[in-house]
Amino acid sequence: MARSGGGGLVEGGGGGGGGLKKGPWTQAEDKLLVDHVRRHGEGNWNAVRRETGLQRCGKSCRLRWANHLRPNLRKGPFSPEEERQILRLHGLIGNKWARISSHLPGRTDNEIKNYWNTRLKRRQRAGLPLYPPDIEREIALLRAQNINPFADGDGSASAGGGVSLPPPLLYDAGNPFALPPTVPLPPSGSHSPLINQSYPLLNQMQGMQQQVFHLAGGHHQSPQQQPVFHHHQQHDGGGGGFVSSGLPPLPTRAHELPSNQFDTSSSGSGGLLESLLLGDDHHLPRQHNPTMVKVNSMPALTYRDAGSRQTVHGGAGAGSDSDEASHCHPGEDIHHSAKWNFTFGRTQKTTRCKRDHRLTKHVVASGNRCVSEDFKPAKRRTPSEAGISDMFGVAPGSTPGEWFSTCGGSTAPSPGPSSAVTDEEFNLEMQQFMSLLPLSIDEHSWNA
DNA sequence: AACGTTAGCAACCGCCTGGCG
DNA sequence: GCGCCAGGCGGTTGCTAACGT
Numbered sequence: 001m002a003r004s005g006g007g008g009l010v011e012g013g014g015g016g017g018g019g020l021k022k023g024p025w026t027q028a029e030d031k032l033l034v035d036h037v038r039r040h041g042e043g044n045w046n047a048v049r050r051e052t053g054l055q056r057c058g059k060s061c062r063l064r065w066a067n068h069l070r071p072n073l074r075k076g077p078f079s080p081e082e083e084r085q086i087l088r089l090h091g092l093i094g095n096k097w098a099r100i101s102s103h104l105p106g107r108t109d110n111e112i113k114n115y116w117n118t119r120l121k122r123r124q125r126a127g128l129p130l131y132p133p134d135i136e137r138e139i140a141l142l143r144a145q146n147i148n149p150f151a152d153g154d155g156s157a158s159a160g161g162g163v164s165l166p167p168p169l170l171y172d173a174g175n176p177f178a179l180p181p182t183v184p185l186p187p188s189g190s191h192s193p194l195i196n197q198s199y200p201l202l203n204q205m206q207g208m209q210q211q212v213f214h215l216a217g218g219h220h221q222s223p224q225q226q227p228v229f230h231h232h233q234q235h236d237g238g239g240g241g242f243v244s245s246g247l248p249p250l251p252t253r254a255h256e257l258p259s260n261q262f263d264t265s266s267s268g269s270g271g272l273l274e275s276l277l278l279g280d281d282h283h284l285p286r287q288h289n290p291t292m293v294k295v296n297s298m299p300a301l302t303y304r305d306a307g308s309r310q311t312v313h314g315g316a317g318a319g320s321d322s323d324e325a326s327h328c329h330p331g332e333d334i335h336h337s338a339k340w341n342f343t344f345g346r347t348q349k350t351t352r353c354k355r356d357h358r359l360t361k362h363v364v365a366s367g368n369r370c371v372s373e374d375f376k377p378a379k380r381r382t383p384s385e386a387g388i389s390d391m392f393g394v395a396p397g398s399t400p401g402e403w404f405s406t407c408g409g410s411t412a413p414s415p416g417p418s419s420a421v422t423d424e425e426f427n428l429e430m431q432q433f434m435s436l437l438p439l440s441i442d443e444h445s446w447n448a
Numbered sequence: 449a450a451c452g453t454t455a456g457c458a459a460c461c462g463c464c465t466g467g468c469g
Numbered sequence: 470g471c472g473c474c475a476g477g478c479g480g481t482t483g484c485t486a487a488c489g490t
Contacts, residue, residue, distance in 0.1 A: 024458070024484090046475070062476070063459070098478060113479075114457055122455095 021055040025064055029054055033061055034069055042070075067108045074106025078115060084135070086112055091131050091139035 021029075032052045040047070042065065045058030054061065067073075078086070082104055089100040095116075097109035104112065123130055131139065 022460070044475080058475070059461095059477090060459075066477095067458075095479065109478075110458075117480090118456055 019055060020057050020060075022060075025056075025068075029056065030064070030069060033065060037065060037069070063110075067110050072106050073108065078107075082107065084132075086115065087131050087135050088138065090116060091135055092142060 025033075032054045033048060033056075036048050036052050036054075040051075045062045045065075048054055048058065048061045049056060056064075085104060086100060089096075089103055093099055095113075097113040097116075101107050101109040101112050129136065
């Protein structure tokens with residue numbers, strides 16, 4: 001990919017665009033874009049170029065806005081809860097980054113995608129399971145729901161798995177909005193009545209947890225005694241994720257996503273949860289939850305100065321996830337230190353060609369190299385909000401509203417159609433219910 | 449200090465979809 | 470129904486900081 005090294009690259013006169021710039025955005029370009037959005041709102045990205053003289057294609061403008069300039073962006077390392085949410089959602093819906101990001105307020109699809117690609121796929125290449133066992137079980141159960149022989153629909157029941165499944169809990173075809181019968185949880189997993197009333201999804205997930213026990217052996221066990229799925233590290237036919245032994249095979253479509261996910265083509269068996277996760281969420285009860293943490297703060301900007309190549313990060317990201325991980329020693333309860341460790345082997349080799357100073361990446365096999373816990377501290381960042389503050393004339397840490405009002409704009413842009421939170425309250429509820437799912441597995445056994 | 453390696457991430461590309469005439 | 474266009478999305482590439490030797 002030909003890209004500029006900071007000075008920008010003007011695309012040769014190809015298409016009708018005629019000299020569109022590529023490469024990293026400059027402060028001046030950002031300001032043009034921000035000013036435009038402040039005046040006209042989002043959308044009509046191709047007009048940006050006409051009206052501002054910005055030599056960027058509309059798509060590039062949209063991307064820059066969505067990923068870096070819009071308010072409510074939350075930069076910095078993912079919190080442990082965000083990580084778990086990503087895992088769950090990815091396990092359920094696959095590489096639907098925009099969908100996943102819609103459940104992580106302030107996070108962009110690109111950010112989540114990068115996170116997944118750079119950190120979790122290491123596990124896959126190293127032949128390790130992609131998901132922690134507890135999440136794996138949740139996924140497994142939902143998969144089982146999807147091919148439930150009791151569910152009406154596409155006849156995908158018991159395909160290959162031979163697992164006798166209990167009646168569905170997640171979906172009532174007759175009344176998809178009805179709450180399923182509340183399944184008593186083990187004491188450790190109890191939730192408040194408010195949750196049962198107001199969070200049908202959580203309520204169903206409770207039932208799901210219970211059903212996992214049935215699938216795993218039919219005995220009522222304490223969470224600590226739950227059997228662990230063993231990973232055979234075989235690739236499924238769909239071209240992607242690993243499957244766990246004893247699980248019903250995931251119905252797949254040709255060219256489908258490389259991860260565990262539902263077959264959304266099988267109508268009627270996808271279930272309420274899937275429809276919720278896939279965004280069909282208009283029927284969810286909305287209830288403001290004052291306990292939820294507000295999303296911070298400044299729009300985080302990154303400028304790569306052409307001369308110094310200094311990367312300037314804005315936003316409130318303090319510390320790094322790896323730093324946190326480095327504080328978590330083997331044997332610690334990673335759940336409670338709110339971190340699960342990533343194990344990976346050598347997955348790629350980068351060589352620098354001295355002739356042209358270009359990097360070439362080669363994927364190599366793990367070989368005999370032992371996989372190890374990832375306690376490597378994160379690379380240091382150079383958080384400097386000064387640049388952003390100077391540019392927009394706002395104080396670091398100010399809220400998005402302050403930011404836009406400070407910019408002089410009377411109309412704060414809408415969350416935006418892409419990578420944006422379409423319904424913050426719903427997402428916050430999602431965040432809450434995800435975080436409330438009982439955790440039960442010693443993840444060290446999983447990491448081992 | 450120099451060089452190799454790795455991880456993180458911004459930004460591009462191509463495909464797809466929906467709206468519109 | 471068809472073509473065009475804008476926008477959205479997922480995959481991929483390439484640059485660079487940080488770390489390792």
